[in-house]
Structure formats: C-alpha cells, structure tokens
Amino acid sequence: xxxxxxxxxxxxxxxxxxxxxxxxxxxxxxxxxxxxxxxxxxxxxxxxxxxxxxxxxxxxxxxxxxxxxxxxxxxxxxxxxxxxxxxxxxxxxxxxxxxxxxxxxxxxxxxxxxxxxxxxxxxxxxxxxxxxxxxxxxxxxxxxxxxxxxxxxxxxxxxxxxxxxxxxxxxxxxxxxxxxxxxxxxxxxxxxxxxxxxxxxxxxxxxxxxxxxxxxxxxxxxxxxxxxxxxxxxxxxxxxxxxxxxxxxxxxxxxxxxxxxxxxxxxxxxxxxxxxxxxxxxxxxxxxxxxxxxxxxxxxxxxxxxxxxxxxxxxxxxxxxxxxxxxxxxxxxxxxxxxxxxxxxxxxxxxxxxxxxxxxxxxxxxxxxxxxxx
Amino acid sequence: xxxxxxxxxxxxxxxxxxxxxxxxxxxxxxxxxxxxxxxxxxxxxxxxxxxxxxxxxxxxxxxxxxxxxxxxxxxxxxxxxxxxxxxxxxxxxxxxxxxxxxxxxxxxxxxxxxxxxxxxxxxxxxxxxxxxxxxxxxxxxxxxxxxxxxxxxxxxxxxxxxxxxxxxxxxxxxxxxxxxxxxxxxxxxxxxxxxxxxxxxxxxxxxxxxxxxxxxxxxxxxxxxxxxxxxxxxxxxxxxxxxxxxxxxxxxxxxxxxxxxxxxxxxxxxxxxxxxxxxxxxxxxxxxxxxxxxxxxxxxxxxxxxxxxxxx
Numbered sequence: 001x002x003x004x005x006x007x008x009x010x011x012x013x014x015x016x017x018x019x020x021x022x023x024x025x026x027x028x029x030x031x032x033x034x035x036x037x038x039x040x041x042x043x044x045x046x047x048x049x050x051x052x053x054x055x056x057x058x059x060x061x062x063x064x065x066x067x068x069x070x071x072x073x074x075x076x077x078x079x080x081x082x083x084x085x086x087x088x089x090x091x092x093x094x095x096x097x098x099x100x101x102x103x104x105x106x107x108x109x110x111x112x113x114x115x116x117x118x119x120x121x122x123x124x125x126x127x128x129x130x131x132x133x134x135x136x137x138x139x140x141x142x143x144x145x146x147x148x149x150x151x152x153x154x155x156x157x158x159x160x161x162x163x164x165x166x167x168x169x170x171x172x173x174x175x176x177x178x179x180x181x182x183x184x185x186x187x188x189x190x191x192x193x194x195x196x197x198x199x200x201x202x203x204x205x206x207x208x209x210x211x212x213x214x215x216x217x218x219x220x221x222x223x224x225x226x227x228x229x230x231x232x233x234x235x236x237x238x239x240x241x242x243x244x245x246x247x248x249x250x251x252x253x254x255x256x257x258x259x260x261x262x263x264x265x266x267x268x269x270x271x272x273x274x275x276x277x278x279x280x281x282x283x284x285x286x287x288x289x290x291x292x293x294x295x296x297x298x299x300x301x302x303x304x305x306x307x308x309x310x311x312x313x314x315x316x317x318x319x320x321x322x323x324x325x326x327x328x329x330x331x332x333x334x335x336x337x338x339x340x341x342x343x344x345x346x347x348x349x350x351x352x353x354x355x356x357x358x359x360x361x362x363x364x365x366x367x368x369x370x371x372x373x374x
Numbered sequence: 375x376x377x378x379x380x381x382x383x384x385x386x387x388x389x390x391x392x393x394x395x396x397x398x399x400x401x402x403x404x405x406x407x408x409x410x411x412x413x414x415x416x417x418x419x420x421x422x423x424x425x426x427x428x429x430x431x432x433x434x435x436x437x438x439x440x441x442x443x444x445x446x447x448x449x450x451x452x453x454x455x456x457x458x459x460x461x462x463x464x465x466x467x468x469x470x471x472x473x474x475x476x477x478x479x480x481x482x483x484x485x486x487x488x489x490x491x492x493x494x495x496x497x498x499x500x501x502x503x504x505x506x507x508x509x510x511x512x513x514x515x516x517x518x519x520x521x522x523x524x525x526x527x528x529x530x531x532x533x534x535x536x537x538x539x540x541x542x543x544x545x546x547x548x549x550x551x552x553x554x555x556x557x558x559x560x561x562x563x564x565x566x567x568x569x570x571x572x573x574x575x576x577x578x579x580x581x582x583x584x585x586x587x588x589x590x591x592x593x594x595x596x597x598x599x600x601x602x603x604x605x606x607x608x609x610x611x612x613x614x615x616x617x618x619x620x621x622x623x624x625x626x627x628x629x630x631x632x633x634x635x636x637x638x639x640x641x642x643x644x645x646x647x648x649x650x651x652x653x654x655x656x657x658x659x660x661x662x663x664x665x666x667x668x669x670x671x672x673x674x675x676x677x678x679x680x681x682x683x684x685x686x
Contacts, residue, residue: 006479008479008481009476009479011476012472012473012474012475012476012477013473013477015472016462016473019469020462020464020465023464024464208460208462209456209459209460210460210461210462211460212421212426212456212458213454213461215426216424216425216426216452216454216456217449217474217477217478218446218449218450218477218478218479219477
C-alpha cells in the first residue's frame with residue numbers, strides 16, 4: 001500500500017470528521033446561524049446609504065432656480081436643509097461641529113448666469129470624516145440639480161446641461177454602491193467561520209489527546225490536513241449558497257457578472273481561509289488560543305480590507321497592510337463580478353493574488369505539520 | 375529476531391533529559407512490564423518506540439524496522455494504547471472502530487469491526503457514544519481499537535489506571551491470550567500485581583533503566599532482606615526502628631510490619647533489639663517487588679527537579 005497517500009485513509013478521516021460535525025449541534029447551528037445573523041445585522045441595521053442627512057444652504061438669492069434646485073435636492077430624501085441662508089463662515093462652523101453633513105453653496109448670480117446662458121456653478125462640500133455616509137447623496141446630486149434647473153427654465157430647455165457642480169470631498173471613488181455591503185459580507189462571513197472552525201477542529205484533536213492516537217496510526221500529514229480541510233470547504237459551500245440566496249431574495253442585490261467566475265473565486269478564497277485556519281491550529285496549543293488567534297487575524301482584516309471603510313480612503317501604509325489579507329482581494333473580486341459584471345480579464349489581479357495566498361499557505365501548513373509529537 | 379531492540383536511547387525536552395541512555399530488548403511473544411514512578415520517562419520511551427517521538431540519540435529496531443528511518447512502517451504494525459483515552463468521545467464505539475479500520479486499510483472494514491466488537495464483548499454497546507462509557511468500557515474500546523489490525527507489537531501505557539479489579543482481571547486475561555497468539559506486549563503500570571503477571575519487567579526511574587529481568591531475578595538482584603514483625607508492640611517498634619542503622623524501609627501491613635534493609639547483619643541486629651524491647655514476634659520474610667521498587671525510588675534522584683533543590 002502507498003505510504004504517502006491513500007484514498008481509503010482519507011475517506012476514513014473525512015467520514016469521521018463529518019460524523020463529528022453532524023453530532024456537534026451547536027457548531028452545526030453556528031454554520032448556518034452565523035451567516036443569517038450577520039446578514040440580518042449588517043444587511044438591515046448598518047446603513048451606509050443614510051437618508052435625510054442634515055445640510056446647510058449658503059445662498060443670498062431667492063430666485064426660482066435656487067428654489068427649484070433646493071426643493072429637488074430635498075425630494076431625493078438625501079438632504080434635509082436644517083440651515084438655510086446662513087453665511088459661509090457659519091456653515092463651516094456647523095460642519096466642524098458635525099451638525100451638518102453637507103454645505104450647498106449657490107452663488108447669488110445663479111439666475112443671471114442661467115438666463116445669460118453661462119455655465120453657473122454650485123459648490124457642494126461633503127463631510128469626509130464619514131465618507132461612506134455622504135457618497136449616496138453626492139452621487140445623486142448632479143442629475144437632480146440639472147433636471148431641476150431644466151424644469152425651471154421650462155421652454156428654454158435647450159440649455160439643460162449648463163450647470164457645473166463642484167463637489168468637494170476627499171473621498172474614494174469606489175464605495176459608491178448601496179449594494180456594497182452584502183457582497184462584502186459574503187467574504188467576511190466566510191472568513192469568520194472558515195478560519196475559526198478549521199483552527200479549532202485540529203486543535204481539538206490535540207487538546208483531547210486524540211492527536212496522539214491519530215499520529216500513532218498510519219495517517220500521513222497530507223491526509224490529515226485534507227481530512228480536516230475538505231469537510232470545512234463543504235461547510236463553506238453551504239454558507240455561500242445561504243448568503244447568495246439571501247442577497248438575491250432578501251436584499252435584491254443585482255448580480256450582473258458571471259456566476260462561474262464568482263464561484264471559482266469563492267473556491268480559491270475559501271481554500272486560503274481554511275488553510276489559514278489550519279496553519280493557526282498548528283501553532284495554537286489549545287482551542288482557546290486558536291480562537292484568540294483567529295480573532296487576532298480577523299479584526300485587522302475586517303478593518304483594512306475595505307469592508308468597513310473604503311479601501312482607497314485609507315492612508316498608503318494601511319492599504320499596503322490591507323493587501324496582505326485575502327479578504328481584500330476577495331472583496332474586489334466579489335464586488336467586481338456581482339455589481340460591475342467584471343470578467344476574468346478585469347479580475348485577473350485579485351484572482352492571482354488569492355491563488356498566490358493559497359499556494360503559500362499550502363506550503364506553510366505542510367511545513368508546520370508535525371509527523372511526531374516532538 | 376527481537377521485537378524491540380533499542381540501545382542507548384536519549385530523549386531530551388529542552389534541557390531536561392527524560393530518557394537517559396536506555397537500552398532495552400523484548401523477545402517476541404513476551405509480555406514485558408515497564409515500571410517506574412510517575413514522570414520517570416515510561417510514556418516517552420513508549421512514544422519513541424512507536425514512532426511518535428524521534429530520539430535525540432541512540433539506535434535500534436522495533437519489529438526489525440529502524441527506529442529513525444521506518445517510523446511509518448513501525449506505525450502500521452504496532453498497536454499503541456495511550457495513557458489518556460484518546461478516541462473520539464463524540465463518536466460511538468462502532469464509529470470509532472470503523473474509523474480505525476479504514477485508517478489501517480482493513481478490508482472489508484465491516485467484518486473487522488464486527489469481529490472485534492464480538493471478541494471484546496462490545497456488540498451490545500456498539501451504538502453508545504465513547505464519551506459516555508465508564509472507565510472499564512473505555513479501556514476495552516481502546517484495546518479493541520489497537521488490536522483490530524492485528525499488530526505484532528502492542529504497547530500499552532498504563533492501560534488499567536482507574537479500572538475496577540474485575541475489569542483489570544479480564545483485561546489481563548485478554549493480554550495473555552494475545553501473547554499466547556504470538557503478539558509481543560509491552561505494558562507500563564504502577565500496580566505490583568500487574569507487574570507480577572509479566573514475563574519480564576523493566577524498572578525505569580527518572581529516565582534511567584535501573585533493572586530488568588523476571589520478577590524473581592529483579593527481586594534477587596536488589597539484594598534486600600526482609601523481616602516481618604507482628605504482635606501488639608508493632609506500632610512502638612516501628613517508631614524505634616526508624617532511627618536504627620540498617621533499616622531502609624518500614625511498611626505496615628495490617629497488624630504486621632515489613633522491615634527491609636540492604637545489610638543483613640545490621641538489619642538483624644536492629645530487628646532483634648526491637649523484639650527484645652517490645653511485644654513483637656520476629657521472623658524472616660519474603661522481599662516483595664514493591665519493597666524493591668520503593669528501594670529503587672528512594673535511591674534515585676529526580677532529574678526533573680530544579681537544580682538548586684537537587685543539591686539538598
């Protein structure tokens with residue numbers, strides 16, 4: 001019989017792992033429960049596209065065009081003009097205090113310029129300290145204001161696009177989708193569950209003393225590793241289905257890209273996660289340690305991957321750190337494919353990055369695995 | 375061919391030498407006892423021999439396979455029963471056995487599992503979770519699992535700790551059956567009655583192999599002499615004897631006293647003195663294995679102790 005690999009030995013390990021998994025009700029519940037709870041929390045409670053944001057209007061004129069633009073902005077439901085007709089200086093102070101998220105400045109000579117056929121300017125200043133909050137509001141601005149102006153001009157509608165809206169925001173161009181969060185959650189949930197569960201699964205063997213037995217029997221490191229990893233890939237697949245179905249049915253996230261591309265991306269991503277978990281388990285001495293190490297990995301990757309905060313909005317060094325997390329690349333991939341309909345050509349670099357992680361992690365894990373108890 | 379033939383084994387953990395220059399051989403079909411105080415290196419030695427640990431120095435063969443090069447081959451032909459129950463507590467007896475059978479590539483697994491369940495009387499309990507079994511049944515499951523692949527060498531690490539006398543008796547009957555069928559058995563234990571059931575015993579203390587041989591040989595080699603004092607004055611005699619030269623051990627057994635010493639003349643003088651002073655009857659007794667082991671234990675230094683304590 002082959003000393004290095006045998007399917008019957010792998011089958012033995014897989015069958016054992018599955019039976020244990022099914023018998024552990026709490027863990028089994030967690031596999032389905034975590035995605036659902038997180039989806040509910042992040043999907044419903046956290047709103048990165050807030051409406052009715054407080055705004056200040058700096059203007060001295062009360063002509064029909066100004067009124068048309070202001071009321072059109074209010075109709076979008078993004079802006080709530082709490083302060084109207086105040087000075088620029090007062091408005092600045094309000095923003096400093098966080099009382100308004102936007103300052104809309106309409107010049108006094110707006111109507112004159114419109115009627116003359118010049119290109120009038122409107123200035124929108126957005127509070128960039130909470131950049132994701134303002135993105136939706138800013139994105140609607142241009143169309144809405146132009147339409148309002150056109151309507152106000154009535155018959156002279158040939159001049160409809162003569163409005164220059166200057167937006168001041170020091171903010172990333174990427175995070176402007178209200179559907180950003182749910183595809184991102186796919187990555188975050190997979191990461192949370194996969195890394196932690198795999199890390200604990202192997203550590204449990206060590207902690208309960210069954211590792212000693214396993215090593216005394218003729219199972220090779222590669223078989224033991226596969227025996228641990230494959231069942232959790234299966235768990236990941238179930239979670240992916242749960243999340244994708246929920247994204248479609250509950251959150252109505254559009255899916256414009258290729259499902260096959262998304263699934264291959266997910267597969268590579270999950271492999272890297274399970275391997276990270278496996279690697280942690282070769283370092284950790286107890287399940288508690290494995291749990292702590294998983295969180296030590298989980299939190300920075302959550303913060304720096306672009307899930308919580310727009311990636312391009314972070315300083316350069318933070319972006320560099322963010323690049324070392326598979327989640328970062330997966331988020332680019334999942335958002336690109338689901339929302340933008342990107343093809344493999346466009347998604348080549350995140351895909352390659354994920355594959356790179358996986359290969360490095362396979363090597364690391366095999367190197368870390370101990371054939372003996374030394 | 376010897377089942378186990380290892381020379382000058384050394385295993386260190388950090389700066390602690392846990393196995394110190396141990397040379398050991400076990401004949402095929404023999405039941406070899408492995409004795410020694412807690413922390414003396416028994417478990418480590420056994421782990422080295424079943425390929426779980428790599429020795430830092432020393433050489434030898436187990437079942438004819440080289441200890442360094444053929445660890446996987448050794449694993450396939452050795453059954454190792456760990457000191458702590460190490461099967462899956464969340465699997466049933468049957469599932470645990472199926473797992474082991476498949477891992478060893480036993481085919482058809484169903485037949486092997488059924489036969490093993492039958493042989494060890496586990497059939498009626500096969501659907502019980504291993505974690506819910508009592509100590510005796512756990513031990514039986516562990517034994518079942520490590521003999522299912524019909525190993526040539528069985529290594530048992532304190533297999534009967536926490537098991538009641540009846541289960542222990544049955545366990546040992548099983549071990550003798552297996553040995554009669556040609557299996558070599560090496561078993562570590564703390565129980566003297568178990569040691570006496572072995573063909574040969576090896577005594578290890580603090581990493582060093584102190585003696586080996588049959589029970590009679592080991593007792594004879596120790597060169598101890600024993601007197602048994604019995605009578606009403608045994609208690610008082612015990613106190614007095616503690617201060618006497620030539621008395622190494624005093625152990626009460628019910629109403630009598632075992633007095634053990636290395637120097638026969640000194641011991642005799644002390645015992646005679648006691649029988650004159652107190653109301654005790656004094657007669658020469660048989661030195662037991664326990665007396666020998668306690669003698670060895672008090673004579674060896676603890677290699678795990680901190681250096682500054684060792685100096686005292």
